Amino acid sequence: DVVMTQSPVSLPVTLGQPASISCTSSQSLVYSDGNTYLNWFQQRPGQSPRRLIYMVSNRDSGVPDRFSGSGSGTDFTLKISRVEAEDVGVYYCMQGTHWPLTFGGGTKVEIK
């Protein structure tokens, strides 16, 4: 199975400051069709997960442009340019390239 490793596990951030979450896969996530199926999800407290980014860097409709995704192969990053109070929650990366599909362990973003 492809292991998705996220760091840090916990990320205290000052409001208005940037934040960065790393996600590393144990195998390349480039699929045979040339696409890289790496997604990012946000789960606010008490809510269902919400997709933010798909295929590495494509932001979903309605997602603020302070969120951005980057990376390739096995190393990926989610960045928040200026953290706002509503960004508190747990962030997960997920690979959709290899069976079984797998999620990272999550990164908890909290305000200092």
Next chain:
Amino acid sequence: EVQVVDSGGDLVQPGGSLRLSCAASGLTFSASDMTWVRQAPGKGLEWLSSIRANGFDTFYADSVKGRFIISRDNSKNTLDLQMNNLRAEDTAIYYCVRGLRTPDKWGQGTVVTVSS
């Protein structure tokens, strides 16, 4: 607007069975791959099973293979998860999600508790 609504969660005894359902609207269900994901209390997300739009191709995590069966009825826009031989470690919130490699719309989740 795309909506995915999960239902069927309940308290069930170890070894028992339960059938979860998911109703989808605002999308072309018959063209949508679908997936079930669960989240144990205080834990992360775990992919369980996916089914292709045509219903012929199904995929399972090792943790549920042989016990859970995913199915769909494209005439009713519904997705089901038949769960058999339930164990305490199956206790979780179960989410229905549209999509497979890039899952996007999540249901609100339905709670399954396996306990005697």
